[in-house]
Amino acid sequence: MKNLFLSLLFVLISAPAFAQEADSTAQPETFDYEWGGEKMTMQKYFIVFLKSGPERSQSEEEAMKLQQQHLAYLGGLYEEGIINLNGPSGGEGDIRGFSVYNVATIEQAKEYAENDPMVKAGRLVVEVHPWWLAKGSGVK
Numbered sequence: 001m002k003n004l005f006l007s008l009l010f011v012l013i014s015a016p017a018f019a020q021e022a023d024s025t026a027q028p029e030t031f032d033y034e035w036g037g038e039k040m041t042m043q044k045y046f047i048v049f050l051k052s053g054p055e056r057s058q059s060e061e062e063a064m065k066l067q068q069q070h071l072a073y074l075g076g077l078y079e080e081g082i083i084n085l086n087g088p089s090g091g092e093g094d095i096r097g098f099s100v101y102n103v104a105t106i107e108q109a110k111e112y113a114e115n116d117p118m119v120k121a122g123r124l125v126v127e128v129h130p131w132w133l134a135k136g137s138g139v140k
Helices: 002-022 060-079 106-114
Strands: 030-035 038-052 083-088 095-101 124-134
Touching: 038 106, 060 083, 060 095, 095 106, 106 124
Parallel strands: none
Antiparallel strands: 030 038, 038 095, 038 124, 083 095
């Protein structure tokens, strides 16, 4: 009986996660807002900071190949409309660049970001945060 109860509890807890994962038509969260007499729709985007990772011992040739794969990967996501803004940061800090993802959940943003060849190789790590912005104000 205890095993049946635990199994049922697991199914009930897991069901929303599986339902969300299976729903590829999920849309980003939005709400309407008025500011200075202007009505706008606010949308939740996800800003992904690309930071220096722990594995930076690749040869110059390997690093260059990874960079080309990285740019091709992010360019493809941009072409698909998954990324709306993307680029490197300047300076010598930990943050090497950032991307703004137009997806429904933080989990989707993390999954896309973690599939970047530079992240997979350990040269970069990701930090993801929700970011609210008025639609049409510089971001599709």
